[in-house]
Amino acid sequence: MTVQVKVCGTTSVHDAVLSAEAGADALGFIFAPVSKRLVSPQVARAAGLSVGPSVARVGVFLDQPLDEVLRTAEAARVSAVQLHGRLSSLYVMAVAAYYPVLRVVRPADLATETDMWHGHRGVTLMLDAPEPGGGIPLDWDALRPLFPDGAWLAGGLGPGNVAAAMTALRPAAVDAVSRLEASPGVKDPEAVRAFVQAARLAARSYPQ
Numbered sequence: 557m558t559v560q561v562k563v564c565g566t567t568s569v570h571d572a573v574l575s576a577e578a579g580a581d582a583l584g585f586i587f588a589p590v591s592k593r594l595v596s597p598q599v600a601r602a603a604g605l606s607v608g609p610s611v612a613r614v615g616v617f618l619d620q621p622l623d624e625v626l627r628t629a630e631a632a633r634v635s636a637v638q639l640h641g642r643l644s645s646l647y648v649m650a651v652a653a654y655y656p657v658l659r660v661v662r663p664a665d666l667a668t669e670t671d672m673w674h675g676h677r678g679v680t681l682m683l684d685a686p687e688p689g690g691g692i693p694l695d696w697d698a699l700r701p702l703f704p705d706g707a708w709l710a711g712g713l714g715p716g717n718v719a720a721a722m723t724a725l726r727p728a729a730v731d732a733v734s735r736l737e738a739s740p741g742v743k744d745p746e747a748v749r750a751f752v753q754a755a756r757l758a759a760r761s762y763p764q
């Protein structure tokens with residue numbers, strides 16, 4: 557199985573190229589105003605263009621109005637949208653009419669959201685810690701019985717623990733930001749490279 561690796565919190569062309577050269581499959585651009593990694597749609601668009609179409613560009617939003625999400629995603633030319641927050645299923649489906657959606661869920665909501673989105677091809681679940689971008693890992697062993705096939709995993713992942721997380725849950729993709737930074741919004745090149753390499757290595761031990 558091919559595991560996707562997403563490097564989130566990209567705020568510059570420089571860091572987009574760095575992550576793409578390290579082998580990332582997807583870059584995340586955070587458009588939530590509360591974030592320390594907030595990026596403008598214009599910079600995100602330039603960064604996306606700098607890495608070419610083979611690298612996915614994911615716009616990340618937290619509890620923002622629907623029209624703002626759609627306008628920002630369009631301006632930034634993202635290829636997918638990641639939705640955090642308390643959102644109705646109608647809202648999520650409205651975004652999914654335009655973009656593939658990564659619907660982010662907390663451990664407490666995993667079972668309900670798995671039932672809700674089962675069979676919706678445009679919506680993929682991503683499990684994350686309750687505080688997005690907080691760098692806090694989840695209790696992977698406790699989540700093992702609930703973790704759905706095909707879901708993505710985030711929450712405090714980094715070079716030192718991504719292999720253990722993948723061994724426990726076998727996610728379809730892994731995503732990280734806090735542990736890949738030299739300072740908020742600025743990537744640590746060594747950490748980004750080590751994260752992608754560790755995830756690729758761990759993916760080799762997935763059952764074929």
Ligand SMILES: O=C(O)c1ccccc1N[C@@H]1O[C@H](COP(=O)(O)O)[C@@H](O)[C@H]1O
Nearest residue numbers: 564591688689690691711712732733734
């Ligand atoms: O990182 C942020 O500031 C952020 C703000 C608002 C919504 C999502 C945010 N980040 C997302 O959090 C996860 C994991 O982050 P971490 O590795 O635990 O720091 C990732 O999906 C980011 O997209």
